[in-house]
Amino acid sequence: MAGDDRVYLFDTTLRDGQQTRGVDFTVADKIAIARALDALGVAYVEGGWPGANPTDDRFFAEPPKLEQARLVAFGMTRRPGRSAENDPGLAAILDARVPAVCLVGKTWDFHVDVALEIERDENVAMIRDSMKRSIAVGREAMFDCEHFFDGYKANPDYAVSCAKAAYESGARWIVLCDTNGGTLPHEIEEIVGEVAKAVPGSHLGIHCHNDTGNAVANSLAAIRAGARQVQGTINGLGERCGNADLMAIIPSLVLKMGIDCGVTPERLTHLTAVSRMLDERLNRPSDPHRAYVGAAAFAHKGGLHVSAVQKDPTTYEHVDPASVGNQRHILVSDQAGRSNILARFAEIGVEIDPKHPKVQRLVEEVKEKEFQGYAFDSAEASFELLARRLIHGVPEYFSIERWRVMDERRFNARGVLVVESEATATLTVDDRACHEVAVGNGPVNALDTAIRKALVPHYPSIEGMRLVDYKVRILPPSRDGDGTDAVTRVMIESADSDGNTWRTVGISPNIIDASIEALADALIWRLLKDGVPAPGTGGPGA
Structure with a gap:
């Protein structure tokens, strides 16, 4: 033709x-x-x-x-x-x-x-x-x-x-x-x-x-x-x-x-946005493995691949991801090498000498945590916090001291079945104790609401955050043991009013505790990105 x-x-x-x-x-x-x-x-x-x-x-x-x-x-x-x-x-x-x-x-x-x-x-x-x-x-x-x-x-x-x-x-x-x-x-x-x-x-x-x-x-x-x-x-x-x-x-x-x-080539750069707009309209997650426009279409996980891509992207990419409005992702997992870690540092703006001993320490830390059950290739915000804590440190915006959840199943005055959760959370913010109670349609929703009630007066920028996806996976015990020793992994996707999304992960034998870890990471990452000053310092948060 x-x-x-x-x-x-x-x-x-x-x-x-x-x-x-x-x-x-x-x-x-x-x-x-x-x-x-x-x-x-x-x-x-x-x-x-x-x-x-x-x-x-x-x-x-x-x-x-x-x-x-x-x-x-x-x-x-x-x-x-x-x-x-x-x-x-x-x-x-x-x-x-x-x-x-x-x-x-x-x-x-x-x-x-x-x-x-x-x-x-x-x-x-x-x-x-x-x-x-x-x-x-x-x-x-x-x-x-x-x-x-x-x-x-x-x-x-x-x-x-x-x-x-x-x-x-x-x-x-x-x-x-x-x-x-x-x-x-x-x-x-x-x-x-x-x-x-x-x-x-x-x-x-x-x-x-x-x-x-x-x-x-x-x-x-x-x-x-x-x-x-x-x-x-x-x-x-x-x-x-x-x-x-x-x-x-x-x-x-x-x-x-x-x-x-x-x-035209200029219009083609909007292709990924059109694909994801449809999924947003249908209120369903986008297929990460979709050709050209999927989030994983230009994702690199193996250390050998990442090393080559950094030298010349055409070694493992058939087209420039920007040509279709997509972007390259360097994933970090237990298969990661120094190339993955350094590439992710460049993406998140962390400057470090490639020969610094903390780089190898982070590689080992990632592999150990993934052995425990973490999944950093799907939780880029949690990885960034892990890296920043190890390299430069992250402000302690708050600490969650204790929490408690009660679930209730009852019929209301009209005979309608009601199942709801009541959560109590105690946090410390800038050396002050904050104690809040909230009701939700489930334990995680109730705790999320209670924690935000405690934090929003101190950090108004998180008020527009919302939880858009929540996934739970029960992992088999890594060592000899029965099923009751299994670990729960919780993956959370959060979003803000501007449409930005980020993912965090938490693990624990207790599903609520794993959820709290992922929720806390999501809040801290947002505060860090907003440049919120560290409590009591008046200085930059990052």
Whole structure:
């Protein structure tokens, strides 16, 4: 293919992606996602199916105004036995105030015979009539060839006749769909190449599902064979195993294949932010191992790797992480060497002679603590505090002297079951004792609230902190013993009002004690980053 041929990106997160188990977009979610895709440079944003549900109806009643992308309404071709002018379902799609429509129809003769139970010629007429009607009312028309690759394998002449009917009726795009997701890349490339003899590649699109784990590879194979539109979703959202992931397709097109897809190098730097914005909207953690945009995509843990990356990042990085808005992470764990430690020092702004004996001492300390159960590669804030305490020291902003938690299960006056925790915490701040009591929906929540009540009068900057993730893992005893000797590891992710996040870890045989350690680290790290003066000194906190 020619490298200067434009490939048009078509995002179906708001329609196909919404079919993901557990995903339910609000109208506000849809508008925000559509605008983010528009700013990224996506050519088409499929908003949903008008008439299918109240959310899509409200979305299309007042569709967002996009600067570059064309908003698309999805639906079906006319039904058998009706004209395209007298089909309520088709009318709802064509009445949507958007410039483009994408209509799905059958291209596998098996589905026409068994699912629709109509004559095959009638199915072709339904495609032809629907495309003509869409164009007549001023819409850019696209045809989704459902089950195209299965249909092509079974009856290539019929599958191609359906695609040609749409193209000859004026459809701008004929999208070949691997609906069941079972086709492999070499098959996709071969079949798209054959179809391009009947329908020009400049009018062909590809829509892949990930049931064999090949959706991205299949999409790129179709582009190599001549397709010029590629459909997918943010983070590969979609039913079953998901759709082709545009977060992997876009940088592969731009950085690997040198293809213009509307996303400029400057816009590409926003890719990671778009990926994580979707996860924030869905209130779920981002997959750290997602290609290009995952937090672990450019994370280096082995000492040998880190040493090489510091000399030249291309030794272990296939692209510059900044090109996709991501960043390099040097992880610290029991596999760490001096290179990891020194690289992390540079990241957190700790200056030290590489030959200083404290560097090797810290390496040994990390390995010993990870043997005990700590996990510093996932708790960068706790590692930073460990390093600073050893190298320069950390102010003692407070100390937690004692705590107590009581849990209660009862029925209130209305007969409703109530389970709540009451926590008492005694802290020392600047040589003064602070004693607070708080109620929460669990022991950790209650203790967190009590500790903050004691600290906020002294350190107002922590008032905006919040706990956004809490994970508990029971680790087997490191030495001979029964299960009751197991250690509990608590990982906490905290965030502030500016969207910054940091992770801390605590371990103890007691789950509450481990939680307190992680909570205390989270608070101390935030105070340190805010430059809060050490108690009683008036000087800088770090």
